[in-house]
Amino acid sequence: MTATPAHADRTSWHVTASGDVAATDNVFATTRDANESDVFFTVRPGVLFGYDAPKMIHDINLESEVLTYVLHTEKPSVSMRTGIRSYFVTGKYSSIITQINASNGVLTALTARNSPDQTGPVVTPLGRLDTQQADASEYFTYNTGRDVRLSQTLFGRASRSDDNADTASMGALMPTIVKSAEVGAALGFEKDFRNDTVNLEAGASVLRLERDADPSALQGPRLDRQLNPRARLQWRHDFSRRWSGVADGGAVYVHPFGKDPDNPDAKLHDGIFPIAGVTLAFSEVWGRAAFQARRDVTPNLFVAQNTVNDQGVLTLAMPLPWLDESNLRQPKLVGLGSIGIVRTQLIDPETGDLASSFVAGRLDVGVGYSPRPGFTYGIRYEFIYQTGDDQAVMAIPGFWRNTLSFTFAIRYPDRVVAQVPKRRTGSVRADGKDLVPIGVDPVTTDFVQEQDESDESTDR
Numbered sequence: 001m002t003a004t005p006a007h008a009d010r011t012s013w014h015v016t017a018s019g020d021v022a023a024t025d026n027v028f029a030t031t032r033d034a035n036e037s038d039v040f041f042t043v044r045p046g047v048l049f050g051y052d053a054p055k056m057i058h059d060i061n062l063e064s065e066v067l068t069y070v071l072h073t074e075k076p077s078v079s080m081r082t083g084i085r086s087y088f089v090t091g092k093y094s095s096i097i098t099q100i101n102a103s104n105g106v107l108t109a110l111t112a113r114n115s116p117d118q119t120g121p122v123v124t125p126l127g128r129l130d131t132q133q134a135d136a137s138e139y140f141t142y143n144t145g146r147d148v149r150l151s152q153t154l155f156g157r158a159s160r161s162d163d164n165a166d167t168a169s170m171g172a173l174m175p176t177i178v179k180s181a182e183v184g185a186a187l188g189f190e191k192d193f194r195n196d197t198v199n200l201e202a203g204a205s206v207l208r209l210e211r212d213a214d215p216s217a218l219q220g221p222r223l224d225r226q227l228n229p230r231a232r233l234q235w236r237h238d239f240s241r242r243w244s245g246v247a248d249g250g251a252v253y254v255h256p257f258g259k260d261p262d263n264p265d266a267k268l269h270d271g272i273f274p275i276a277g278v279t280l281a282f283s284e285v286w287g288r289a290a291f292q293a294r295r296d297v298t299p300n301l302f303v304a305q306n307t308v309n310d311q312g313v314l315t316l317a318m319p320l321p322w323l324d325e326s327n328l329r330q331p332k333l334v335g336l337g338s339i340g341i342v343r344t345q346l347i348d349p350e351t352g353d354l355a356s357s358f359v360a361g362r363l364d365v366g367v368g369y370s371p372r373p374g375f376t377y378g379i380r381y382e383f384i385y386q387t388g389d390d391q392a393v394m395a396i397p398g399f400w401r402n403t404l405s406f407t408f409a410i411r412y413p414d415r416v417v418a419q420v421p422k423r424r425t426g427s428v429r430a431d432g433k434d435l436v437p438i439g440v441d442p443v444t445t446d447f448v449q450e451q452d453e454s455d456e457s458t459d460r
Contacts, residue, residue, distance in 0.1 A: 012417040013046040015410075018062065018111055020380075022405035023096040027072055029108050029384070031207040031397045039070045042112060046081075046410065052418035055089040067109055079105040081113070082342070085420040094142040097423055102134040107161065107258040107302065112405065116364040116380055123344040123358045123386060125178075126304055126397055131161045131302070139423050149187035149379040151424065153203070157181070157299035177210040180301035182206070184228075188425070193429040197236040197430040200248075204229040215262070222348050226306060232275065236430040246279040246431040249401060252297040254306060256349040269352035273297050273308055283434040285316040286331065290428065297347075306347040308354060313340030322368070328375070337365035360386040366407070374414025378407045 019042045027038040046063030055240030060083070067077040081103035088096045107129040111119050135157035141152045158181040186203025207226040215221060232250030239245065252275055256268035277294025293312045300307050315338045341361040348355035366380035381404050388398030422435040 002360075008128045011051050012413065012415070014050075014414075014416070015110070015412050016046040016048050016061070017044065018407070018409040019043040020401055020405040020407040024110070024401060025403035026399060027069065027108070028126075029399050029401055030122065031388075031399055032357040035399070035401075036072070038072055040109070041068045041070075042109065043355060044081075044113075045290070048416070050416040050418060054217070057087040057418045057420050058084065059416065059418075060084045065105060066104060077106060077429075081105075087332075087420040090140075091142075091144055094140065096141075097139045097420060098137065099420075100134075100136045102132075104130070104132040105398065107131050110383070112407075113191075115317075115336055115368075116366040116382075117338050119338055119362060119364045119382075120313050120315075121311065121340045121342040121362040121384075122361040123300060123342070125161075125163070125230055125361045126399055127163050129163055131159060131304070133157070133159045133301075137311045139425070141424055146423050147192040149188075149190040149192070150422070151190065153186040153188070157301070161302055171231075174212070174214050176211065178302065178304045179210045179212070179455045180299065180304050181208045181299070182299055189425070192430065195430055199232070199234040199236070199425075200232075201425075202229075202231040207299050207306065209299065209301075209306070211304045221262040222304070223258075223260045223262065224256060224305070226299075226349065227255040227257060228306070229253045229255075230275070230297070236282060236428065238430045242282055243283050244434075246428050247277070248279070248294075249274070249276040251275060254297070254347055254349075254352070256318070256352075266350050268349050271347060271352035274346075279428055281428040283429060286329040287334075288315045289318065289435070290314070300344070303346075306349075307346060309342050310343045311340060311342035313338060313342075329446040332370050334368045334370075335366075336368065337363075339363045339365075358387055360384070368407075372414075374410045374411045376407075379407045 021039070021041050023037070023039045025037045026035040027040070028036075030036075041225045042065060044063050049058075049060045051058040055383045058175045061081075063081045065078070065081065081101075083101040086098045087099075090096055102145050107124060111133070127410060135155070137153065137155040140152045144150070159178070159180045163176045182205050184203055184205025186201055188201045190197060190199040205228045207224070207228065208226040209222075211222045213221045230250060231251040232248055234248035237244065242355060252273050254271045256270070260266055275294075275296050277292065277296070279290055279292045281290040284289060291312070291314045294343075295308065295310045297306065297308050299305070317334065317336045320333040320335050321331070322333060334456065339362070341359065344360065345354040346356050347353075347435065361384070362382040364380070366378050368376050368378035368433070370376045381402075383400070383402055385400040386398050424432060424435065427435050
């Protein structure tokens, strides 16, 4: 008879805290003729709970955020974020990963929740937008034991944003409120070879993109519903223990349906859009780097339109050996960053064509110092640039923004009992060795934050 581990050994409670002090020359990402500088302070106290049982792992986090602007806020903005991730062993060859998240906050401050290597360029509306977001996903995988893996995915996400327009000064009858949602499913087939993996995925999602606005406004009210079937073939190849490459290609079919009550006479047309991408990646236990170039079709929930995105992004998370060359697996000083550019074209549901084009670029770099596990301090610089398009159906002005911040992150105790594994669909290696367990995650300036797995656009 084997001994059962003590219940206390299966659980862990942690107190977390993170935050930053930042200065920016464009506090709410507005046009250059209306931008204003400011200094803002953010503190995020929270708790983290971990549970490890023989056939399941859970981690639950709850975090509040207090955001104060020196010049632009009479009282602090308080928001919340919570999430639960779970891993279940359902059989000898099968397992399930689930995830649920919910949060709210000010859009221009959301990127500070992720480390510099986890951000990227994306087209966003201008001004102070208060947002509420939620997402959920389920991923089931079955390994036949003969280098063949079957998978099934369910996902959903929703977003609501309010531009807080001063209707009296702008002459409008109401502020603009954007409500967007997406739900979908996918099936996958994966075959492993010696240094290669071939993966075939097929699925579909349903979109509901709604904009409540003053009918006389430049960006009037609109409601779009779309069905997006998609298929993609992916090939992963390991050149060596550290270097790997990924190539994929497929297509997305955009099918608008239903009637828009604000535009009842609009005639809708379908469209087929190719998707493709390549990635070159370096991965180690102590660091990673990757360059990705791809075209994809993803709904932008903040602007309530389906989009085609052509982007190139370089990310880096590596130890800096100046303080301790002998311990690169647990470095005290790390450098992180990302630089990327994206061209976003909006899909016009009435014509089925690409209606307009925006270009967004982002440089996000930082250095983190960890005197001991669970305590990290850093400095970070972020530059964002976005072009405008006044002729677009969804007109978005251009802007640029510089932000310099000093950050900190604390977790006590620093060690979690266990961590939910990453989804196989996020791997850049054929052998899957970049899907490391908790405790040996690649370096990050924020040990409170986990790897961001919420971008469904790369998993479908």
